[in-house]
Amino acid sequence: MFVWEGVSEFVAVAETESFTVAAKRLGISTAQVSRQVSALENRLSAKLLYRTTRRVSVTEAGQTYYQHCRQVLNGLEEAERTITQLQQSPRGSLRLTAPVTYxxxxxxxLVNDFILQYPELDVQLKLSNQTLDLVAEGFDLAVRLGKLKDSSLMARRLSSRTQYVCASPRYLSTYGVPHSLSELDQHNCLQGNLDYWRFQEQGRARNVRVKGNLRCDSGWGLLDAAVKGIGIVQLPDYYVRPALESGQLIALLAPFQEADEGIWAVYPHNRHLSPKVRMLLDHFSAALG
Structure with missing residues (x-):
């Protein structure tokens, strides 16, 4: 049978490199920590720590023992959190951010539905198209679209989005239907914040520069312009799907359509993810997955 005496004390000392700091972490005396670690070393017949007047360091045997003990303690901590969370309802503040339109x-x-389930939550939802610093600004969670930049944040894929190039029947009857990417140069392409559109050609990503007589930083504005026959537009599915289904817009250049992009939840790297954040992630996944 595994004997626990001294294990928590040893792990605390190994992580803090100090008997005094380990004692404060555990809420016991330094002498008790020292006695427990010494007893553990005697029981194992192995030296786990080097002790000097200036510092404490872990021996080779201690490193091996620490890795195994840390895994066991992590499992116990997770089990305790799971049981505690089952008995708790999410409460307190919850801050998240997402792009404006999505x-x-x-x-x-979805957030409103979550609040109805857990009315003790105090939720702040900030809609912004800027990539906010979650740690510096105190956000628990962010929803982000497309390709993620490398960062220290954890990410969970919630869903995906599809980019469509489309135009109204009226525009196409007047100016013709483009069948290749090179033909876009002959059309009035409605632009957002970028002067290029993204495609996939022969299995490789390709950006194509476009030009037109309208540049607008609102997807709804571009959608309206496309429906009214002003030009061709590239927008995500959540803008154009109803217009495609009703026939107000027609999808173009399907062979060159970019692969679906991810819709992600990102959150600070934290092994002890709070119940409210974990439950909101599950809520989003169930609705969007």
């Missing part, structure tokens, strides 16, 4: 259309209604 947040208004999709995320905000």
């Amino acid at each position: 947040g208004e259309k999709t995320i905000a209604p």
